[in-house]
Amino acid sequence: MALEILPGPALASRTTLRLGGPALAEVVLETPEDAEALAGTLEKLGGAPLVLGGGSNLLARDGELPLVLVRPRLAAEPVILRQRHGQQVRVRVGAGVKLQRLVAWLATQGLAGLAGLIGVPGTVGGAVAGNAGSYGDATGDRLARVRLWTPEGGLVWVGRDDLDIGYRRFAPRGVTGLFLVLEAEFDCAVREPIAIRQDMIAHLKKKRASQPITAATAGCVFKNPPGEAAWRMLAEAGFAGKRLGNMAFSELHANFLVNLGGGTSDAALDLIGTAQGAVRELCGHELELEVKVVP
Structure with missing residues (x-):
């Protein structure tokens, strides 16, 4: 092949x-x-x-x-499986489908549970692998099982009980190396489509007012410490709008790093390190990266 x-x-x-x-x-x-x-x-x-x-x-x-x-690039469109659990419906989708395509499709079908992810970029596979979440909805909360590939085990469906899922965390138990998310199945609640769309409109309006969703960003840079908001601590430390070269923390949301055009990774990493030090000194919190630095 x-x-x-x-x-x-x-x-x-x-x-x-x-x-x-x-x-x-x-x-x-x-x-x-x-x-x-x-x-x-x-x-x-x-x-x-x-x-x-x-x-x-x-x-x-x-x-x-x-x-x-x-x-x-697995673009199998979302489909409803004939598996119903009370008022929940199971949906299968390919990992390469855009997350926003899935969120919009679920709304048209009257299936709730991921509407809070409206405006979150990326693919379904990436969202599952990072347990993406927003406005109280997270992929891991609705995930029923995933089709994975590992070098050792090949292709296999893995159920929720064999997955380690938490805040911005996803890992198949017993797998320490490379794995790929190829397909995912979600259990979604049945709800009126118009109610889901109204929630999505409200969420998107709030995001546009408070996040630089049209800018060149990687999403949130840091995870939120328990009971705290990383953006608030960054703002208190003076990092809202803080710039180094052509990289800057957003004035709208201090936990978003923005490439203003022609930015460099060195500037981004220096700015991130400076922000971590300032928050540590001011608040006593060690901000943990949510963004993945590679290699």
């Missing part, structure tokens, strides 16, 4: 923060079964594999990167 391989893709063109130098190659999967040839392909290409969805939670370094990008 021959996989599509693209030479030298730039991470700056693959990530929403628009940072990152060229990787060694990019391997594209069109179907779950393509993953069966992945182990051999990665071995031939060398470099460390980096699974890439929509690139919305990554801060990639500049310069040549010893990485091989793995992109599951």
